[in-house]
Amino acid sequence: MEHLDYIKDSLDIKDPNTTFDKEFDKFSTHKVFYAKLDYDAPQCPNCQGKMAKYDFQKPCKIPYLEMVGYKVLIRLKKRRFKCKSCGKMAVAKTSLVRENHQIPNIVNLKITEKLMSREAMSNIASDLAISVSTVYRQLNRFESKTDLNWLPENMSWDEYSFKKGKMSFIAQDFDSNKIIAILDGRTQTVIRNHFLRYTHKVRSRVKVITMDMFSPYYELAKSLFANAKVVLDRFHIVQNLSRAMNRLRVQIMNQFDRKSHEYKALKRYWKLIQQDSRKTSDKRFYRPTFRMHLTNQEIVQRLLSYSDELKKHYELYQLLLFYFQEKNSQAFFDLIQEKKKTVDPLFQPVFKTFIKDKKKIVNALELPYSNAKLEATNNLIKVIKRNAFGFRNFENFKKRILLALNATKERTNLILSRA
Ligand SMILES: [Zn+2]
Structure with missing residues (x-):
């Protein structure tokens, strides 16, 4: 033949x-x-x-x-x-x-490779001419195993909504970015039950736990981790300020007609308002919104000229960012005290919490950690969430995040089940 x-x-x-x-x-x-x-x-x-x-x-x-x-x-x-x-x-x-x-091993390998990327499940399916359920089946062949003999010295705690109305709790090794736990739910009981699976000895390894300032977990963290110092995480402190700034920009933008130049410019260049002004680039490009060549700094000046309220708060926001990055907690809190009565209501709850948690913020300023790492994880999870449209089930969401974040770093944490 x-x-x-x-x-x-x-x-x-x-x-x-x-x-x-x-x-x-x-x-x-x-x-x-x-x-x-x-x-x-x-x-x-x-x-x-x-x-x-x-x-x-x-x-x-x-x-x-x-x-x-x-x-x-x-x-x-x-x-x-x-x-x-x-x-x-x-x-x-x-x-x-x-x-x-029915699915050849070579295709399954390809699916795994793609599961470790940020691609959406449905894209993986159509790229490989297979059904979405085949992609899920391959995802389900992975088992996540929790190593109960180890916890990192520096841990960060955070919450994410994995779908509308459903929150999950994520603990991460601050130094390696490795995910330590993804829990279905974020109640104190869920978190406590998870960490009580580790012995007291393993838990006492943890030296620092960083978390969001609005986190209700201070006491819980202290009771579970005897040796840990709970600190506010710098990324979240800045994030709270920058969210307030963003809401104020939207509020001012909405005072303009939707078809107006001001509305369009404030909408298009939102990022420049958020950004630390010291990082603004001075390269000049053609900007269709303004029909001329402008640098980012020049654009900011134009945006601020539309509203005194915007200008006033932008300057305050930038000054706070500056003191924060310079670790000048004295100047940071003096300014907050001085402005807390006159600042826009959108900033007031943030200022109040800052004052209430002053000691923890001062601690955070003294820590040598950078915000960059957590920001990277946050962004990756956001992308996965966006692409994970249709993750009805928490286990799948969890496996996908673990594959994308941990698998490339350390294969031992995810075991391809032989079943
Ligand atoms: Zn026989």
Whole structure:
């Protein structure tokens, strides 16, 4: 029989018992390849007796990796064997696909690779010409294991909504960014029950726990981690200020007509208002909104000229950012005290909390941590959440985050289940 080895080579199929014996068929969107799986009769798995070749199964359809823009389908005919003594039937095995499965291993590897990226589940499915449930099935082959013998010295706690109205709790190693825990829910009981699984000795390793200033977890953290200092996390302090600034910008923007130039400019260049003014670039580009060449600094000046209220708060916000980054807690709090009565109501709750938590903020300013790492994780989780549209189930959300954030760093934490 003629063997078309070039097809096998180009599909990169290594299994010596799979042969292509017929030219492929080409359709407008896909190509179909025809293969046979056959080898000498093995021992009977049931009685160890002698088996003999029987017929071929009717071909199974195997979706394969795409090839030069064509979807690829392999129709594989598998040899059946029959035992001469006990009469049991057996089907030939191949390294191309797992037993009783349809998706080739090479496609599963590709799915895993994509699961570790930020791609949406539905995109992965359509890229590989498989169903979304196949992608979920591969995701479900991963088991997350919690190592109860270790906790990091510096831990950060945070909350994320994994879908509307559903919050999850995430603990992270501040130094490596590794996710330590993702919990379904964020109540004190859920968190306590999780960390009580670690021995007292392991928990006493933790030296610092950073968290958001509005976090209700101070007391809980202290009771679980005897040696830990609870500090506000610098990223969140700045985030609270910058959220207030953003709300104020929106409030002012909405006072203008939606079709006005001011409205459009305030909407388009929101980031420049948020940004630390010392980081504003001075490169000059053509800006269609203004119909001229402007630097970012010049744009900010124009935006501020639309509203005294905006200008006043922008200057206050930038000054607070400056004192904060310079770790000048004296000047930072003097300014807050001075302005707390006259500042816009959007800033008032933030200022109140700052004053209430003054000691913790001063602590945070003295810590050598940067905000960059947490910001990176926050962004990644945001992207996954956006792409995870349709994560009905918390376990899937959790696995996806662990795959994207931990798997590339440390494979031991995620174990591909053999089941
Ligand atoms: Zn047998």
